[in-house]
Amino acid sequence: MCLILKTQMPVETEFREIYCNNCKKVLGRYNIKFYNDDKIGEVLKTNHVEHVRNGHQVKIRRFLQKNQE
């Protein structure tokens, strides 16, 4: 019996999505490879702070993107 072991490649890339509930739009998507939660918090405070200041409900959610073959 011959088993071919394929290298396990992640089939999906995980992102963090910053979403504004009031504007009903995605403010940005960040690859978790490059942005950890601290960094996302920083981006939120620097790039998207107007939403927070305006009292908008900004959430960070998980976003999975299928890798292209």
Ligand SMILES: [Zn+2]
């Ligand atoms: Zn907003």
